[in-house]
Amino acid sequence: LDQFPSSSLPWTGTNNKNKVGGNVHTWTDEEAAAKLASLKPVTNGKLITVRFDSTVGDVLPWTFVPTQLDVKVVPGETALSFFTVHNKSKDKAITGVATYNVHPPKAGLYFNKIQCFCFEEQRLLPGETVDMPVFFFIDPDFESDPALTHVNNITLSYTFFQTDQDDDDDDDDCNMELTLINTCPMYSRFSFGSWSYIVIRILLSRLPCVKSFKSKVTVSH
Numbered sequence: 001l002d003q004f005p006s007s008s009l010p011w012t013g014t015n016n017k018n019k020v021g022g023n024v025h026t027w028t029d030e031e032a033a034a035k036l037a038s039l040k041p042v043t044n045g046k047l048i049t050v051r052f053d054s055t056v057g058d059v060l061p062w063t064f065v066p067t068q069l070d071v072k073v074v075p076g077e078t079a080l081s082f083f084t085v086h087n088k089s090k091d092k093a094i095t096g097v098a099t100y101n102v103h104p105p106k107a108g109l110y111f112n113k114i115q116c117f118c119f120e121e122q123r124l125l126p127g128e129t130v131d132m133p134v135f136f137f138i139d140p141d142f143e144s145d146p147a148l149t150h151v152n153n154i155t156l157s158y159t160f161f162q163t164d165q166d167d168d169d170d171d172d173d174c175n176m177e178l179t180l181i182n183t184c185p186m187y188s189r190f191s192f193g194s195w196s197y198i199v200i201r202i203l204l205s206r207l208p209c210v211k212s213f214k215s216k217v218t219v220s221h
Contacts, residue, residue: 023130025120026133027119027120029112029115032112033114033115035112036078036114039076041077042076045075045140045143046074046075046143047073048138048152049070049071049152049153050070050071050154050156051070051156052068052069052156053157054066055160056159056160056161057160059162060094062087062088062096063088064086064160065084066082067084068081073138074138075140076138077137079135079136080134080135081136082133082134083117083131083134084129085130085131086129087124087125089127092126093126094124095123095124095162095163096160097122098118098161099159099161100116100156103154103155107148107151110138110141110145112136114136115134116133116135117133122160123164136156138154
């Protein structure tokens with residue numbers, strides 16, 4: 001990123017003030033950002049609709065919605081979108097972390113997020129509302145992949161989970177997080193990729209009741 005001006009990115013730094021005044025923690029993919037200097041939309045490229053989907057975990061008292069349902073881009077074109085998050089609690093600050101998924105999976109190989117809020121802990125004050133950004137592009141090589149010839153729609157999905165539940169709820173937390181592990185095929189095999197490893201460590205580190213369980217988990221990253 002030394003030769004790429006940070007002013008060209010929507011957000012700079014790790015902790016960023018968004019337009020409604022809340023703290024939003026984002027990360028930047030330096031490899032993807034470095035491509036921006038030479039990135040150009042594919043001439044006469046296929047118009048792709050990127051749809052946004054959002055959910056929250058059962059115990060998280062937040063609302064979480066995309067500010068727009070979709071955007072249309074051609075490969076090589078950047079797009080900036082926002083998700084609006086609101087803490088419905090009137091008396092408690094709450095921390096959550098989001099995971100994401102791209103469908104169809106093959107398209108995910110070409111979906112480049114330059115800046116995003118996922119995998120970063122986000123803390124909202126009681127009644128606070130913030131807008132969280134995702135800045136992305138679809139790699140121009142998308143056009144030349146025969147497996148994607150008939151793909152005109154991509155869905156970017158996020159799910160927020162709470163990470164700061166009270167100590168007196170440890171047993172319930174344990175059941176909730178172990179359900180997350182057991183219901184996801186990737187987690188149930190106890191072999192995690194690097195991003196999944198980060199998320200599961202955040203979740204497990206907050207649950208004293210699974211200390212013995214952690215020792216049985218084999219991690220590859």
